[in-house]
Every structure is written in C-alpha cells, then in structure tokens.
Amino acid sequence: MTVARSTVLAETLTWSFRLLFALVAALAGLWLVRGIQRVPPENRAVVMRFGQVIRTAGPGLLLTWPSPIDSVVLLPSQGRQVQFAPEALENQSPLDERVAGTPGQGFVASDNARDNTWFFLTGDGAVVHLRTMLFYQIDDPVAYITAGDHIEPMLRRALIASAVQLCARRSLDGILVARPEAAGAPGLVAQRERFASELVKAVNRRLGEAAGQGLGAGIQVARIDVVPSIPGGAKESFDNVLAVEQQAERSLADARTTAEGRRQIAEQGRQQLIDEARARAEELVRTAQARSALVSSLGRDPSVDRRTLVEKIYRDRIKSLFDIAGKIDAVPVTSHAHTFVFGTSP
Secondary structure (H helix, E strand, C coil): CHHHHHHHHHHHHHHHHHHHHHHHHHHHHHHHHCCEEEECCCEEEEEEECCEEEEEECCEEEECCCCCCEEEEEEECCCCCEEECHHHHCCCCCECHHHCCCCCECECCCCCHHHHCCEEECCCCCEEEEEEEEEEEECCHHHHHHHHHHHHHHHHHHHHHHHHHHHHHCCHHHCCCCCHHHCCCHHHHHHHHHHHHHHHHHHHHHHHHHHHCCCCCCEEEEEEEEEEEECCCHHHHHHHHHHHHHHHHHHHHHHHHHHHHHHHHHHHHHHHHHHHHHHHHHHHHHHHHHHCHHHHHHHCCCCCCHHHHHHHHHHHHHHHHHHHEEEECCCCCCCCCCCCEEECCC
C-alpha cells in the first residue's frame, strides 16, 4: 500500500514538472514570437536595447529580442513628411468677430504679450500675423530619437526667429496684398511668392547651425504653408489711408493742371512780348538803315569827297523843303531880314 502511494505521488510530480516545463516553454515561445515584427512600407524602425539605439531597419520583417531587452520605435520613412503646427504649443490669438469670416484679416492682439507670438513687425513699420503649417522629414533617426520632446520647441523657436528676420526685410505689401495699387508691382509679387521658400531656407539654416553644435534633431524642413493676415480692425485704417491718398492724388492732379494752365498762359505772354520786342527792334533797325542808307552808300564810293557829300545832302534836304513850299521869297544875304517860306505844313 505504501509502495503504491509512493508510485502515484512520483508520477504526479513527474507530470506536474512536465506540465510546468511545457507551460514555461510555451510562455518562452510566446515571448520570443513577440520579437518578430513587421515594419510597414511607409515607416522605418529604430531598435533600442535597454534604451540605447543599436540599429535601424527599413520596411519588412524585423527580428529583435522581445521587451524588455529590445524596444522598437517606428518612424516615418525618409520620403514622408511630418506635419507640425507651431501654434498648437500655445494659445491661439483670438479672432475679431466682426471680420472672422474675411480671409487675410481678423486676428487681434491680446493684452497678454505671450499670446502675440505670431504678430511680426515688417520693414515699413506695419504689423502682420502669420499662421503657419510646417512639414519636415526625418534624415537621421538616431538624432531624432535622441532629441525626443525637444524637436517641436526647437522648430518653433527656429520658425519664429526666421519669420522675425524675413518680415523685418520686407514691407507689408511684400508679404500680402495690403494696398490694391501695389498688388501688381513686379518686385512685390516676387517677394510674396518667395516668402514661404525663403522661410524654409532660413529655418533649415538654423537647424543646420544647431546640428553643427551637436544639438541636431535629425530633421529637414520640406515645406511651410504660410497664411499672412493683417490684424483685426486694420482694414478700416487701410481704407482710410487709401481714401486720404486718393484725395491727395486728386488734389495734386488738380494743382498740376492749374499750374500747367498758368504756365501755358505765361508762356504765351512771354512769346507775345518777345515777338513784339523783335518787331519793334526790326522796325527801328529798318528805320535806322533807311536814314543812314545815303550816307553809307556815299561813304562806300571812294570817288566822292567830303564837300561833294555835304552838297548832296544839302540838295536833298532843300528839295524836301521845296516840295512842301507853295511860295519862296528870296532876300539878299547882307540883309538882316528873315526868309519866309509859305506853303502847307510838312
């Protein structure tokens, strides 16, 4: 009886150990199976062993030690873009209800300076609000994993600093269409078209400088969508300025028209005075030439002496007197009487 009981107990213990071994083997198999993973085509894997990055793997079947030995972090592939909204890290600027549905305007400045992060000062002293959506690609998975939670604040700081620099170099019309008359200016159109691309270059340059100092995040900005707008209520001010400018242009045009009319009248008067002066001068010249024609012609004749010239002039003058005289009485030279010439008035 005792032997039978010992045999049953031994068999029970044997089967118990076998079941326990099978259970442990099954659990070990399940644990090992958990190390087999599939990496989707749009992702790549970073394998970490006890928190240290040991390798990266592309899409396909991935064999690793199960947790807690190895851990796998799936990241977007290099060709995929990751979306990042910087404003999500802070309170958004409130919208002016009066113009909330009007594109390109509506954000109002807050009394709390921390809420005015996305208002920027332009080169001409105006204020513009920027709503941005940033898309980046992961170039270095190891640096990206190492940076961790610091990536988004880093992107935000780089974006704000780059926007401050670019807005300070441009006028408001170089960022958005603020004045209708400047909408089609070739230089301003080119500046508006290049704003987003230059912002991408500026942010990447700052990320590159951080990487050069050993603080890289392993990312590259691919695109930034920018929606600029003027602050809420500013449209009325722009309209008032535009109305004043138009009124000033009309006044200036009227003044130019009046000045041109007066100039034309003065020019006509000046020309008339010049013509009259020339006519009087020509008349005086002709009169002087007529009076001196005889003397000039006689003086050019070398055969005529002074006495003959004087007698010629005397005869011409006497003839003019005889032509107008009706009656002439001759008186001897020795007499002291006067000579009377009767006739019509010359």
